[in-house]
Amino acid sequence: MRTPSIYSQDDPISAALKPPSSETEAERDARLLSEAEARRVSELIDEDLRLERERMKRNRGDVKLLLLGQAESGKSTLQKQFQLMYRPNSIDQERISWKTVIYFNVVHSLKHILTTLEAWDDILDDESDNIDDSVSISPNKHRPNGISEQPSPSTSLMNSASPPNGTPASPARPGSSGSISQHITSKEPSSIQIGNLRRRLSPLVSADAQLADRLSGGITVSGSGKGGVYVRSGWQARTIENALGRIRQKNDSEAKKARESISQDAPPDILVQDVGRMLSVSKDDIKELWAHPTVKGLIARRKLKLDEWSEFFLRHISRVAAPDYIPTTDDILHARIQTMGVAEHIFDVNIHGKAVSWHLFDVGGARGQRHSWVPYFDDANAIIFVAPVSAFDQYLEEDPRTNRIDDSLQLFTQICSNALLKNVHLVLFLNKTDLLRTKLDTGLKVRKYITSFGERSNDYETVVQYFRAHFLQVHRRNNENRRVLYTHFTSVVDTKATQRIIGNVRDSIFRGYLQSAALV
Numbered sequence: 001m002r003t004p005s006i007y008s009q010d011d012p013i014s015a016a017l018k019p020p021s022s023e024t025e026a027e028r029d030a031r032l033l034s035e036a037e038a039r040r041v042s043e044l045i046d047e048d049l050r051l052e053r054e055r056m057k058r059n060r061g062d063v064k065l066l067l068l069g070q071a072e073s074g075k076s077t078l079q080k081q082f083q084l085m086y087r088p089n090s091i092d093q094e095r096i097s098w099k100t101v102i103y104f105n106v107v108h109s110l111k112h113i114l115t116t117l118e119a120w121d122d123i124l125d126d127e128s129d130n131i132d133d134s135v136s137i138s139p140n141k142h143r144p145n146g147i148s149e150q151p152s153p154s155t156s157l158m159n160s161a162s163p164p165n166g167t168p169a170s171p172a173r174p175g176s177s178g179s180i181s182q183h184i185t186s187k188e189p190s191s192i193q194i195g196n197l198r199r200r201l202s203p204l205v206s207a208d209a210q211l212a213d214r215l216s217g218g219i220t221v222s223g224s225g226k227g228g229v230y231v232r233s234g235w236q237a238r239t240i241e242n243a244l245g246r247i248r249q250k251n252d253s254e255a256k257k258a259r260e261s262i263s264q265d266a267p268p269d270i271l272v273q274d275v276g277r278m279l280s281v282s283k284d285d286i287k288e289l290w291a292h293p294t295v296k297g298l299i300a301r302r303k304l305k306l307d308e309w310s311e312f313f314l315r316h317i318s319r320v321a322a323p324d325y326i327p328t329t330d331d332i333l334h335a336r337i338q339t340m341g342v343a344e345h346i347f348d349v350n351i352h353g354k355a356v357s358w359h360l361f362d363v364g365g366a367r368g369q370r371h372s373w374v375p376y377f378d379d380a381n382a383i384i385f386v387a388p389v390s391a392f393d394q395y396l397e398e399d400p401r402t403n404r405i406d407d408s409l410q411l412f413t414q415i416c417s418n419a420l421l422k423n424v425h426l427v428l429f430l431n432k433t434d435l436l437r438t439k440l441d442t443g444l445k446v447r448k449y450i451t452s453f454g455e456r457s458n459d460y461e462t463v464v465q466y467f468r469a470h471f472l473q474v475h476r477r478n479n480e481n482r483r484v485l486y487t488h489f490t491s492v493v494d495t496k497a498t499q500r501i502i503g504n505v506r507d508s509i510f511r512g513y514l515q516s517a518a519l520v
């Protein structure tokens with residue numbers, strides 16, 4: 001008996017599509033097979049559409065929270081704190097993959113130190129010594145890593161001649177950034193010592209590109225210079241898959257199951273294993289380089305600028321370079337990897353007996369990434385805008401003429417004035433306050449970089465209030481709807497303090513959410 005066909009005798013379209021009567025058995029079998037495949041694909045599409053409709057319906061009641069702010073402001077670190085609070089097990093599952101990031105952070109920092117030393121001929125040249133970096137420095141060679149050593153321009157915040165609090169702006173004055181304790185007078189010993197360290201560390205440093213490739217999955221993004229590498233959401237699974245290699249061969253559902261079953265017992269990636277071995281062998285050399293008077297001198301003279309994560313991992317190198325190293329949660333919070341695009345994280349948040357799904361969108365903050373934020377604006381319930389207040393002496397990697405505080409203020413202006421966001425609950429984190437304290441304690445003068453700071457006192461309280469006043473001013477000028485701005489001084493690497501603040505923010509967002517959902 002012939003298998004029933006999809007072609008009905010009565011339907012004219014079916015009749016038109018009816019197979020020719022001369023169809024052979026083999027042609028008929030092939031046709032039936034392809035009809036069955038078409039039906040299967042069509043049913044899959046229908047099922048996908050049904051699930052998507054259901055998801056949209058379900059998500060209508062969910063809270064959507066955007067984490068916005070410039071690159072390096074601390075958005076992903078804040079996301080990790082949400083993860084620690086609401087899905088702590090997932091941090092354990094990812095723990096092993098953070099080892100690749102931390103090794104990359106160490107190796108990349110060593111490379112940056114050695115390249116900078118090379119540009120200064122591995123010595124502290126007292127004749128070119130000028131602690132004040134508002135004056136042009138003429139190194140012997142071009143600057144490493146394309147980082148401009150032209151004096152960075154000081155800024156009057158948002159070009160406002162008159163800052164909040166009424167004190168008139170005064171011109172920048174050169175300041176001192178502290179005393180140099182070590183002076184190397186003999187070129188020979190210093191350069192020979194560093195030359196030897198460079199030679200011994202070169203196999204380790206040469207792993208930099210491979211580690212970057214492992215994390216990015218081979219994707220290079222323009223502008224991923226200093227920070228090293230951009231990653232898309234899901235990079236953890238990729239580093240683990242590379243470690244296991246064989247998972248790639250399997251079909252999707254098997255790979256998913258294997259990924260889910262991976263814990264920190266997963267066999268380590270050969271590359272990561274090799275880097276771990278080299279780190280362990282080179283531990284003393286790294287310590288010697290990090291403690292070397294020439295390195296310390298270049299840092300004090302601001303000829304060598306290290307990021308906070310570089311300093312953190314170099315300070316903890318004994319632990320990080322140990323053969324049995326497993327990243328601690330604190331290490332994970334300090335690890336640095338640039339976000340590419342927008343990464344969605346979903347948490348079930350239980351408030352007053354009501355369970356609500358929170359969708360956290362962690363965005364890439366570099367200028368080239370900001371266009372990808374907009375599609376998430378129209379159904380957002382809340383924004384946490386993260387502004388690093390320690391960045392008053394730093395300039396955008398993408399545009400070395402723009403002071404990072406100024407960029408934050410400009411970005412905050414755009415967010416406050418955006419019509420799509422006018423009803424969104426707005427929270428401001430003035431972040432990296434721990435680093436701000438350290439910078440001020442070492443004698444760095446705000447007025448040297450922010451001319452409008454004028455003759456105010458350079459103490460922590462005055463400085464944070466000054467920056468806060470600027471952000472409040474931006475909010476006030478762009479607040480037709482008279483919405484409240486919730487402000488917090490934060491250091492999001494501090495778990496205890498941050499989780500307390502997250503609790504407050506959660507409650508205030510949830511109150512707004514209930515009101516807008518007309519549930520109260």
Ligand SMILES: Nc1nc2c(ncn2[C@@H]2O[C@H](COP(=O)(O)OP(=O)(O)OP(=O)(O)O)[C@@H](O)[C@H]2O)c(=O)[nH]1
Nearest residue numbers: 071072073074075076077334336339365432491492
């Ligand atoms: N000491 C200190 N370090 C911080 C703080 N917040 C963030 N960091 C560190 O700053 C670096 C950058 O933080 P991220 O969270 O990756 O920055 P981001 O805003 O996600 O950056 P993009 O993804 O490039 O947009 C990381 O090494 C963090 O550990 C803070 O409050 N204090």
Ligand SMILES: [Mg+2]
Nearest residue numbers: 075076338339
């Ligand atoms: Mg990020």
